[in-house]
Amino acid sequence: MNRSADVRATTRTVLKGGRVVDSRGEQLADVAIQHGVIVEVGARLTGDHVVDATGCVVAPGFVDLHAHLREPGKEEAETIETGSRAGAKGGYTALVAMPNTDPPQDSVAVIDFVREQGKRAGLVEVVPSGCITLGRKGEALAPMAELAAAGVRIFTDDGNGVQDELLMRRAMEYAKGLGVTLAQHCEVASLTKGAVMNECQCCTSLGLPGWPSLAEELMVFRDIELARLTGARVHFLHLSTARSVELVRAAKRDGLPVTAEVTPHHLSLDDTRLASFDTVFKVNPPLRSPSDIAALRAGVKDGTIDALATDHAPHPRRDKELSLDQAPPGMLGLETALGVALGVLDVDLVHLVRIMSIRPAQIAGIADRHGRDLEVGAPANMVVFDPNVTWQVSPDSLASKSRNTPYIGMTLRGRVRHTFFNGTATVLDGDAQR
Amino acid sequence: MKHLRSIDELGHDGLVRLLELTNHMVEVNSRPVPKVPALRGRTVVSLFFEDSTRTRLSFETAAKRLSADTMTFSVSTSSVNKGESLRDTVETITDMGVDAFVVRHKSTGIPWQISDWTNASVVNAGDGWHQHPTQALVDCFTVRQALGRERFDGLTLTIVGDIKHSRVARSNISAFSMLGARVVLVAPPTLLPPDVSHWPVEVSHRLDDVLGSTDILYMLRLQSERMSQGHVPNLREYAETFGLDAVRVGRLPSRAVLMHPGPMNRGVEMMVDPSTLPNSLIHQQVSNGVSVRMAVLFDLLAGESSASHLSQVAS
Structure with a gap:
């Protein structure tokens, strides 16, 4: 019944x-x-x-700043409806849909489509993010003003970091005028070519190409300094290293308008998992060392990390059955985020609700309807x-x-x-x- | 033993067991008719996704000398870029009823993934930069044979070259350490893995500093693509600093032996013709390859009654 x-x-x-x-x-x-x-x-x-x-x-319903709903383009992995249902089961009432769809979310037509599919499913509010650059190629800005006029409040090329320093500076200047937030996937691509897992003792023995922490930290540092220069609001997606947390902590101490998120898997699983050669553990950024995990947890506890975000990244079985170097990165997150967070975080329930609902709603620009006090x-x-x-x-x-x-x-x-x-x-x- | 995927999985006792078994196989191979019925009715499939001549032929010869049936599935790297075909291939061949897959793949971890998709035994014939356990068995056996000793305590193995990208190095570091050798790695830092502090090795960046204390000099192949990737400025400079030339041969102790997993890059890591060196074991490495792989296949496939089967082999 x-x-x-x-x-x-x-x-x-x-x-x-x-x-x-x-x-x-x-x-x-x-x-x-x-x-x-x-x-x-x-x-x-x-x-x-x-x-x-x-x-x-x-509590106020959870808000995920980072969900790959795969529609349009990869409906074999997930649709907006199935992703919304997974979100609802995980306690979410709003999901920020990542823009690495096919076609990507760099036009009003696609943004409207994603939002409408969300309404049709009617299980959560699907909040489309917009691309920073056309096609997420890092070459030219997406029509950010048009997208902002269509309701987009958060922009990202997630899956790719914006590599070019000048282009990122322009994006920040432009975003400041629009009052929108830029969310960066921090990865200096030249340092991660072919990389599969955290660069550590473990990758040495497994013979898997290493993904240095520096690839993330360099871009975190660069964008903190660009935020200092431009005054734009910057959000750091899925931080994974101790030094990244330290950089954001220092930036916040300086009063810069930066925010940061961390995923349940980076808080709970370390790089030794790759020794199983199971591609389910391949994620971007990679699972890091136990000391990174400790620093991420400490960053959540002291408020340096604003939000828990899932980076929910569904992939069909056949894609994850490729070799480790060929399999796409990512794992599911929406339905397990709460249970993982409660298991690993040493925070009280108010703090948990803050990082899963209140802060992400504010960062996504939807705090008028999500993450509100229950009054x-x-x-x-x-x-x-x-x-x-x-x-x-x-x-x-x-x-x-x-x-x-x-x-x-x-x-x-x-x-x-x-x-x-x-x-x-x-x-x-x-x-x-x- | 169900699979042979890495030296660490094999462990010290397994390593010694296979080396002892190899002695029997050498004896079989010395007979006028070097063939025994030990694996009659068993089927061994070579699944090679990366070009290899000597390893594949060596496994197939080994299987045939034990009277196993063999199948070859050879795919050039370029034509395989979809892994689902790999699972399909493995499941299809498994359905035909096979006992072992001998697998080589450019990607680390493939033998572990394949063993999830089949109930047959999996032999790793080289996965990515990770492991090449039968090469390490060949090398340990060859040194045992040449030096007439079972353990390598007091011996120094010096491995020179592209350690970072070498599955041969990773397997040999484990295997020679298990048998007591001191292992020294020689490479520029660009050709070393990011952190070897937990490995039982010493590291040097200067070949000339360590030649005098070397008992086994193991030269690795330098692939020319390492130059385009910026690991070394050019091959000439690499040859000058890490290549083995006549002067460096003169710095080795007279007892020292020379090894190379092949194929050699003459003029790069090998500036001398090894056939002119009395202590080169390079030919023995190749000729022992068949016996070692016979031991591996026998150990994996002869089953519970391998002791009684051994009498067939040894008779």
């Missing part, structure tokens, strides 16, 4: 018995929603429909998760179209129970409603 019929937006739904966690802190309270917004917060609320949240955290009048974009339940990741449990995740078979602590998007339940008791 499909229970979503009972939880229509017009119904007054009460989330009962949960712990409300948002930027103001924690409180035990019921939350009533109707017509897509929060209508009451308090004790002993009643409604037409009651959803149990006992023992659970009730009367706020859009009912919410997640209800049990932070203590343990569960084993199984292939059958995943809503993504792909299965390239190393967390299959692992036991995680913390799982999403319900997700509400604009007042409608997209997930109830762990099951996607559509």
